[in-house]
Amino acid sequence: MHLSTGARTLAAAITSVLLLGAFGTAASADVPETTITLGKGGTLTLPASDNVRDTITINATTDATTRATAYVRQAGTEESVFDLASLYLAEPGVEYAITVPTLRDYVPGTYELVVTPEVGSPSVTEFTVGSGKPSSVALALSAPTIYSWTKKSPNTSTATVTATDETGLKVAFTGSVKATVGGTTVSLPLTAKGNPATGTVGSAKAVIKASALKAGTGTVKATVKGAGSAQVSSAGSTLKVVHTSVTGVKLTASATSVFPVKDGYRDSVKLTVTPTSSVSGSVPATGTVKITHGGKTVTSWKLTSTAKRTFTWGGRNNGSIKPGTYVATVSIKGPEGTTKTASKSLTVSSKKLVTKTATRQYKASAIMKKYMALDYYEDGACYRDWDVTGDVFCEAYDAYNYDPLALISQGKIPVPADVVSAQKFGGATVKLTTTWGYVSGDTLWTYDTKELGTAKSAMAKKGTQTLGALKLPETSRTVHVTYGLGEYASAQAKTIKAVYTYKTLQ
Secondary structure, eight states, X not given: OOOOHHHHHHHHHHHHHHHHHHHOOGGGGGOOOOOEEEOOOOEEESSTTSSSSOEEEEEEEESSOEEEEEEEEETTOOSEEEEOOOEEEOSTTOOEEEEEEOOTTOOSEEEEEEEEESSSOXXXXXXXXXXXXXXXXXXXXXXXXXXXXXXXXXXXXXEEEEEEOTTSOBOOEEEEEEEEXXXXXXXXXXXXXXXXTTTEEOOEEEEEEGGGSOSEEEEEEEEEEOTTOOOEEOOOEEEEEEOOBEEEEEEEESOSEEOOSSSSSSOSEEEEEEEEEXXXXXXXXXXXXXXXXXXXXXXXXXXXXXXXXXXXEOSOBTTBOOOEEEEEEEEEEOSBSOOEEEEEEEEEOOOOEEEEEEEEEEEXXXXXXXXXXXXXXXXXXXXXXXXSTTOEEEEOOOOGGGOSOSEEEEEEEEOOHHHHHHGGGSOOEEEEEEEEEEEESOEEEEEESSTTOOSEEEEOOSEEEEOOOEEOOTTOOXXXXXXXXXXXXXXXXXXXXXXXXXXXXX
């Protein structure tokens, strides 16, 4: 039963008279006022009896023994909305707990607890009543990426959902989590209940399984409602579902043709398989690499994972050389998904390398076309057709500043085109032979694939002189010849012969 302000005043007056009669003297009218101190109020949450902040406790202390009345009112009003049982504060300085319950009659807002001693002024403290209706919903995923293959983790993502009302405190709710990925949707129920032991509410959880969704990237959203409230949704969280599958495969060959005859040139071909998958690292797979000819399998290898592999094929068909077009094909499938394939055509030839030689004869003047005098007055020189047609005669004078060379003569020999094209087979060389008609003093002659190089060199001697074989790396198109004359040296070169040794397929 609620009491009006006038009724409370009358009750207080009656109580005072009764107390005076009980204690029997008019002197009790001089009893000093009692001061009651109230602690801070908390927050109650609607609705009542849902085990979520259904009561709050407010502590009261007194400076003297007293009885007191207590009631609850909305802030800014005087009218009681609930009267509490009368209080007896026996010991000064001791905290007494006042329990304030949640009532169905409450509306959300700010309320006051008013406690009045027998003698003295009322004490007031505020507390809040929350609606308990979700106004904000938060969703968090334990894993933003999950895998449908059981041997790749995580396979699930736990959605943790909380809801708060306008007070910012968690409230009870029911609802669902919806995950939409790859065109599929999974809906999971949610319930967050109050704990009667603590009077609080925690989070609701739902476990999303990758196996229930298709591969892709989508969103997860929670939609909840409280008692008598409208639905409220969380923001969407991104969820990626990955199927552990082979997404592609690449097949490369070290060469497009193979020459199985054992001569060191493309006796075999290396086939490299490079799969790509939807996940990082190598995963189990099943597959094969086959080489076929005329629709029949010549040889094959197994694949057991998505790791990069290289296989070597010697180009033979059932142990023999059968020229023609062959096809290498790779097929591979991961734990999930579809099979991926790639192929490469290969040509088998029965040709083999044979060694050939080619000789080119030159007059010296056709090769040695320039010179540079290094003496003090640059008197040194080279002369063409000096003694016989086509010869070159070089004469040096004093060396400048005691340098070892007083004159340099240079020339170039073009490598024949068929030798250049054969250099890719390896083993190409050239030997130069110079016929010296006259040599006086020190003359060094060299040849190399580099200008002024000294890969092959010797001191010139009268007569026919041959130096060692010079290797011709692939794309070598010029042989550089150099004569270096010392102080006061002279030399006559008549002819230069180049003998090339190279390999070709036949």
